[in-house]
Amino acid sequence: MLLSARHTDVVVVGAGLAGLRTAHHLVAAGVSVIVVEASQEVGGRMATDTVDGYRLDRGGQLLDASFAGAEQPSGLEKLRLLPLAAGPVVRSSDSAGDGGGRAGRRIGDAIDRARLNAVLGRITAVPEHRLLARPETTAARAPLARGLSPRTADGYLRPLLTALLHDPDLTTSSRCADLALRRYARGRLCMPSGGAATVPELLASGLPAGTIRLGVRATAVATDSVTTAEHGRISCRAVVVATDARAAARLLPGLRVPEFLPVTVVHHAAGSPPPYGPALVLEAARRGPVGRTLAAGEVDPSRVPPGGGTLVTTTLLGPRGDTGDAELDRTVRDRLAALYGVSTRDWQLLSVHHDPFALPSMSAPHDMHRPVRLLAGLYVCGDHRDTSSAQGALDSGRRAAEQVLRDLGVTPPLPALPRPVPTAA
Structure with a gap:
């Protein structure tokens, strides 16, 4: 035309x-x-693909409740943001993961979570211009964990930052990390309906x-x-x-x-929802490629066809290498079995989407x-x-x-x- x-x-x-x-x-x-x-x-x-009736995002985007701000363009008033469960679940995969459902342990007790909330509360209270005026280093070296036990700082806060920034090495600017934590603390993580x-x-x-x-x-x-x-x-x-x-x-x-941060998104159809419902699940120690996983179908049922069980969406961080889809699927399902504590043998691979240029680096x-x-x-x-x-x-x-x-x-x-x-x- x-x-x-x-x-x-x-x-x-x-x-x-x-x-x-x-x-x-x-x-x-x-x-x-x-x-x-x-x-x-x-x-x-x-972008979102449709495979066998499942709605599959090509990227690992999560929004927050304040997305787009108060002055929204026409059309976005119709946007439905569906919140994840408050707070991620962080697990340590004590087993190597064999697909048989041997669970790792959950990180953080009530005191640790209270201390973390206090740290996030302090970041929330700081005006944005003051965060941007702080000395700049990498997220890995920043004193983000002040007031936290080493176990929770390394086992909870670092995995959370890794998931928010899609940066497994946390080379991202500490100022960007501060802003990401501030946005996270000020509003729930959400998925757009559909x-x-x-x-x-x-x-x-x-x-x-x-x-x-x-x-x-x-x-x-x-x-x-x-x-x-x-x-x-x-x-x-x-x-x-x-x-x-x-x-x-x-x-x-x-x-x-x-430079760019590569991201791979893997979607599985599961017959029944894994544990933790609509919560983001993180791995405390990077023993594999999984950055975060989520029962996306429990957050947004419209992404699952009638009778389709549920949809599990997993984000892998770092280069993919020359691993084929079948081998990658086996590796990911083994890690998910260890994280969720359920068998993943019957999960159906729906798609693997790798983007070597997913996000511009903020080093x-x-x-x-x-x-x-x-x-x-x-x-x-x-x-x-x-x-x-x-x-x-x-x-x-x-x-x-x-x-x-x-x-x-x-x-x-x-x-x-x-x-x-x-x-x-």
């Missing part, structure tokens, strides 16, 4: 969370926008018809135009590149490309507000300009739009919409 318009105020390249958020902010200010997206779907890494793809789909639905053009690949950008492989040149007053970091660097030579030192304005008329946004998270992508998109509007001399009239309320699963 040919583009019906060859000129617009702003062209946004990429229909992921950052690009969609940029478009919303600009449209709300009365600016005309075209979003071009090379693929046939919106969302980028926020799958991660629901978020970009709702964002896309809130834009005017015809704004998003799928299957249109940008091949070159300038301050006044975007050239596409399919439809030639679109002229404009400004261009925002809102792709992932590698694609952005291909359009913007010289743009810094960060120290890390600038959480990298410039989004390259020069007047040319801008860039994405989680590689902010924090490596869905929220970071949204925040960078908002920053880029605000900079575009300042350069265009437009004052945006932004209404505040109510944020989504977590709904009991």
